[in-house]
Amino acid sequence: MFDKLLIANRGEIACRVIKTARRMGIPTVALYSDADRNALHVSMADEAVHIGPPPANQSYIVIDKVMDAIRQTGATAVHPGYGFLSENPKFAEALEAEGVAFVGPPKGAIEAMGDKITSKKIAADAGVSTVPGHMGLIEDAEEAVRISEEIGFPVMLKASAGGGGKGMRIAWSADEVAEGFRASKSEAASSFGDDRMFIEKFVTQPRHIEIQVLCDQHGNGVYLGERECSIQRRNQKVVEEAPSPFLDEATRKAMGEQAVALAHAVGYSSAGTVEFIVDGDRNFYFLEMNTRLQVEHPVTELITGVDLVEHMIRVAAGEKLSMTQEDVSLTGWAIESRLYAEDPYREFLPSIGRLTRYRPPAETRAYEPGTAAGAAGSPVIRNDTGVYEGGEISMYYDPMIAKLCTWAETREAAIDAMADALDSFEVEGIGHNLPFLSAVMDHPKFRAGDMTTAFIAEEYPDGFAGVRLPDARLEEIAAATAAMHRVAEIRRTRVSGRMDNHERVVGDDWIVSMAGHDTDVRFETRIRADRDGADVTVGEHTFRVESAWTPGDSTARVKIDGEVIALKVEKIVQGFRIRHGGAELRVHVRTPRQAELAALMPVKVPPDTSKMLLCPMPGLIVRIDVAQGDEVQEGQALAVIEAMKMENVLRAERKGKVSAIKAAAGDSLAVDAVIMEFE
Known part of the structure; x- marks a missing residue:
């Protein structure tokens, strides 16, 4: 087994890996940027190495800096978590050259599956159903429009090296393709250092279902059931569950066998996830393969009793899988809610600041590897987090605060347990999506399992304004x-x-x-x-x-x-x-x-801000698209602001004339700061 494990990541996933490594008796090394100097994962690890300024492209995803940290500490293995360098073949190659084990798949599998264009071709050759689309790279917005018109609207614009909803847009018209292509390309370059794009047909009324696979270096592989990830916002998962309320056993088996076959086709080893889009008739289409640990892996662990991080480490050390497909059983039901630093009342815009209060519900039972949650009988609460009360939520990273999970013997009981846990979760000091998550748990469609990836758009078309209780x-x-x-x-x-x-x-x-x-x-x-x-x-x-x-x-x-x-x-x-x-x-x-x-007290009238463009979130102005004196039309792009790795276009709500510009590209603004004024 490894002498020392470096976690090339931050936040809750770094904390998650440290917990398993500690139980296995493996010393750990954390990395931290200036913004993370006092982060939870730093205090949990046995050692910590400073890696640079807050922006990820100056710290966490700079391969040379990570390699220097490995040499300083003498780490013999690296777990990449998810995001950052987890699916970067150059990083895996650098580790191999250094003689350091990568707790993940071989470089060739990362290259094959990490590139969405190549992966779809391999999947098709392996007999896996694929979504219609253009598999070649697209050079510019004009070509993107032409291809989209050939495929037929709506289409999905995707970054080839993307993930986590970054570099992705749904486009319903040629204008949306042109604008979305440029924004997605920019996001992809910023987040992944790779701005290649491709386009595929967007399947309407889809369900997002993924299969967890686990393979070793000796040709053995199993699938650990599925996860339903249909509650999404801007292609970013919000609520996940395992198993899916939609699949039957025959479809589960077919999807699982195809997922394992695809893994074998690329010589895959380690934990990985094969994502599918499933239509209302249970026809399924390959979407992509994530060659890493997924954010939502805890729900699979809760229904199978398999510690995925432990198995990743053991596979990387050359051990054989300790299970066969016949050994895998699914027990009960698990739900995961992602708690984000996003204000649902302000169109889910990011929120940053100090957590003046952070009190998650008590975990009713610590996760015990090798034992399914079903052994507990009563509902289980698990909270994977990387923050603490008094800590800061930074503008530089993903806005996820925690992953709250519940397990129970039935789906209804798991949802009830989640609803109660969400109501018991205390977060103050920042905007957060706890009210929205609670609303989802009590929504009739979710309760009935009758949802698609369009759930949020369909049920909250005008945004979230809270719930009117019965x-x-x-x-x-x-x-x-x-x-x-x-x-x-x-x-x-x-x-x-x-x-x-x-x-x-x-x-x-x-x-x-x-x-x-x-x-x-x-x-x-x-x-x-x-x-x-x-x-x-x-x-x-x-x-x-x-x-x-x-x-x-x-x-x-x-x-x-x-x-x-x-x-x-x-x-x-x-x-x-x-x-x-x-x-x-x-x-x-x-x-x-x-x-x-x-009843006799007068009501305070709020100030009139209708003639101002206010900054809707703390963030960095990327550009201003208009000038003083310009006439603007309703829906016209006025400015672009970046926060938590996402670019947001601010548009005019009505016709008007710009009377003053109060901000410039490069400015860092607070919530409700004035960007421009209108006559």
Whole structure:
């Protein structure tokens, strides 16, 4: 086995690899840029080496710098994680020349499968179904338009060396092809150092299903079931699950056998993923092969009990697989939600800053390699993360904060466990997508397994504006918050030294205002002696409310008529800010007289910013596309801003004339900074 393992990556995947290496008794080396000096993966590793400035193209993906770190530390093996250098054949070649083991596939397999054009040709030769498209390289936007018109719209523009949604665009017209080709080419060059592009037919109403394969250097290979990755935004996966609710056993077997055959065709060894697009009739088409560990690998580990990182290390050390296909079994169901530093209320734009609060739900059971989660019986929570409370979310890297996973014996139970875990997850200081993830868990289509990769576009065509909870749940929250407020009021009167008999000070009648509704709340009976329960009447319904919540707690688990709901709680004047089930609620709990007076208070009018282009996220101005005095049309590109490795085009919302330009290319701007003004 290896004497020392260097992880050529950062964040949660570096932490994930370190955990397995530590259990295997292998010392680890972390790399860090200036921005990651205090990162979690640095403190977890046995050694750490500084590798350069924050931009990845000046640090993490500079092969010479990584090789220098290997020589400094005497590492005998390198795990690349995902992204960065994980699918760079030149890096694998450099390691081979240095005599250092690469915990990944052979260079030839990376070259064959890492190039999407070559991989499709190999897949076709191996008898794998492929999506129609243009397999040659495209030189410029004009050629891209001509090819797209021959294939037929819509088309998918893809970077040949791409991954993780970078360098990818869906185009529905010639204009969108021309613009998207240039943006994708630029993103690809920035993220991968390779701007080659190709085009394929975009399959409408598709499901994204991938097969996990594991092969050794001795010709053995297995597939470990599939993952469904259909909940995507801008081609970036958001929610994954294993197995897929759509596949039957025959399709699973056919896809798995084709995936292993493809791996054997290129002499593949290590863990890898073969991605397919599956239509409504379960016809499947090869999409690409990722010659690395996937972000969503934990759900496969939870249903199979196979530690993929451990097997990657053992395969790289020359060991044979310890299992055959007959040994692989799928137990229960696992869901993964990707927690991103993105504001769903601002079109999912990236958010950066300090994590003033980061409290994930407690992991109910640590992952034990070799044991399927099913052995636990009750639901399992797993959280793979690379951040901590007080840490910084940087603009230089991917916005993913954590991967929250749940396992249960059935899909419904796994979703229920995920919904509860999301409601219990505390993140403050930055924008995040927890409300959106909660909304997905409760969405009828997702619950029914009836979704495609167009799910977000179809269900949230105007963006995400939060969730309107059912009236029954609003009543339960009214009961819970009224009880919590009364507890806080009793505490306040006692601390202030007011009357000993708090029942004479704290009344029973309250008005709970939230979600645009006023609800009369009346306590019909006394609070129990231990003060953790009450009968609360909301309108015509009476609920039994029990909770151990005390004033100052930032979360509450409230049992209402025997059902436990989780609430994220923040105290505000005369009430709380509550997050639950994808809804963000300002809940005011007032006496009838207070409510009467509150209704007379004027509403503050927000400032008029309609004649300004504001920066929607912290980022770097790539270019300004207009000049002072220009007449602009609705939808016209005004500026391009880069944040977290993605370029975003800012467009005019209406016709107008530019009266002033307040920013220039190269400027680093904060949220809502003024970029330009209009007459």
